Amino acid sequence: MPDRLPFDHLDEHLARAAWSRLAEPDDRAANRLVATLGAGPALDWLLHANRGLFPAVPAQPPRGDWRTAVARWTPRLADLDPRRELDVIARRGGDLILPGSPAWPAGLDELGESAPMCLWVIGARDPATLAASSVALVGSRASTAYGERVTTDLAMGMADKSITVVSGGAYGIDAAAHRATLSVHGPALAVMAGGLDRYYPNGNSQLLAQVAATGAVVAEVPPGTAPMRTRFLSRNRLIAALARATVVVEAAWRSGALSTAAKAAELLRPVGAVPGPVTSAASAGCHRLLRESDAICVTDAAEVAELVQPVGTALPEEPVVAAGLLDDLDPEQARVLDALPARGEAVFGAVVRSAGLDEVSVRAALGFLELAGRVTRDGSGWRRVRVRRG
């Protein structure tokens, strides 16, 4: 084990890059140590601790003791080389963003001790700007044609409103979200579970390169980190924290997308769920959210936009439906029109008995309906005027 580190560990960039390698995502002990001592001094502390000296820390670790935490970080100490990782990201045109920088998305700070140490970024736009007005569209890798179609509609609708679509770059719903966003030149943000030295999954690497070329691709782990299952779960908390709202488009009963939704709810961000056929297992997770959580049922882009934009700035349009025959009538007029036979005519007394209203009311209603061109009378009675329907 090294006595000293082969880089300027008091440089904040290098120190945080180092911590993003030493500690797994969402390591609260590492976060607390760094928050208490600073990232560089925390590395000093770790070197001392590693030699059996445990300098006093003015804080307790969230779980267990510092000794366990040190034992967890130490195995990665020997190969630590953040300059190399910064070189890798720079060669790919990327950068390392630290908390407090203007490019740092403020939403991440709401994660508290679960906030990432730093953000590795490859992108044409900075994550803070992208995240400012954004919605996460997430869902199953095993998506259906229905789910992909809805995702496409929603993503295009977000682009139309200049709302960034955040997703995880996976196959299925994630890919459909990114693809649709790019197709209409909307703002896109992809959050990776592994290092940005290569985009995972392989089949989406070109898609993700395009996201980087116009929006941004980010990760909290340094280049060279493999995307492991547990890191996908940690990654989901970043999606939830980056986006102003999270919408699950399609998800099976047990789907990682539900963890993103749960995290968003924990952060008091709006969560939307897109319903689907109850006969589709691919929508079971969405229905579960609707049943068991405060998730809001969303069915189109306007309803999704309502989640992220203050009410009033985005008024959803009422779906266009054919007006009902009785729609613009008051209850008594409706009842009188209703009381006229579908064909043929009825004398006044019959209309009165059939409507169950007094004569004065029936006469007034018939007068209104006649003026409106809905009924007509001849010598002996009243009849409906056939309305030509669109």
Next chain:
Amino acid sequence: MPDRLPFDHLDEHLARAAWSRLAEPDDRAANRLVATLGAGPALDWLLHANRGLFPAVPAQPPRGDWRTAVARWTPRLADLDPRRELDVIARRGGDLILPGSPAWPAGLDELGESAPMCLWVIGARDPATLAASSVALVGSRASTAYGERVTTDLAMGMADKSITVVSGGAYGIDAAAHRATLSVHGPALAVMAGGLDRYYPNGNSQLLAQVAATGAVVAEVPPGTAPMRTRFLSRNRLIAALARATVVVEAAWRSGALSTAAKAAELLRPVGAVPGPVTSAASAGCHRLLRESDAICVTDAAEVAELVQPVGTALPEEPVVAAGLLDDLDPEQARVLDALPARGEAVFGAVVRSAGLDEVSVRAALGFLELAGRVTRDGSGWRRVRVRRG
């Protein structure tokens, strides 16, 4: 206008039958008058009022004055003949049920001044027994194959639990609900908007006759009353009041079924909505309920049964899903298994670095995983044991 009525109007059956003819459904003034004076004396009062004498009533009508109400009831006074209507229902094997009778469904009383005057019934079973454990399955006439399939599944599931399926006898979802219930000999209850002298719509008359033959068909209006549009809306409040819970299976953005749901909610009965494809206009009303009301998302019979049966008596089965690879592991074990390469083997130190855990924890986790048959070791390293998946 008659000075006196051509029947024994102090007979409670005849008097209430007469009121069910004189006043339209949900006429609160009629209800208040009958509640205040009794049904027979209220007829006496109406005769007097009709001659310009307005005997004092110890109550105010809910809206307007008594004069307007009298003018509304009077046109039907001349032809009043409840004995004939009782004969009609008797010839069809039916009966008239009054509030307070053992066959009277208690749920109707919760309608207060909107309760029906009486219930015209044709059926093999009494409405009170049928309604005691019941759910309304309602929806659009313009149903889709999807909606009908789900309705069929839900109705059969209710029959299986001896829960009565209540519906309105209309085409579409209503008919599918009745048909499925009858097909498995479940308890069925149909609530009509018109008189029971003929079943409406015509195309469902055979179906409704079968409902009557094993369950019951009911209406609050006497034989000879046409099913008018406004009476369908009034009828919906009876469905909501009769059933312990209301489920909308499929409904357009503006659908009468939504009024049933609204009434059920007003009565503090559980309301369920079945989601469907967001691309289907036939589900837009269900999604509207999920968005805008407290309706509960229901996707199968178990979830519907939960609405009407106390929690604990009907435990929904968790959908059967394939167990995930990491499901039965604790977080550290999962992380260690995750850290092993998909193919090939890894030496202990590599597993430690990859997992981001201390050596003691990794050793313990590998030990557990080895005992569980999930990993194996040879001289140089550790490898996963391929799990054969079902």
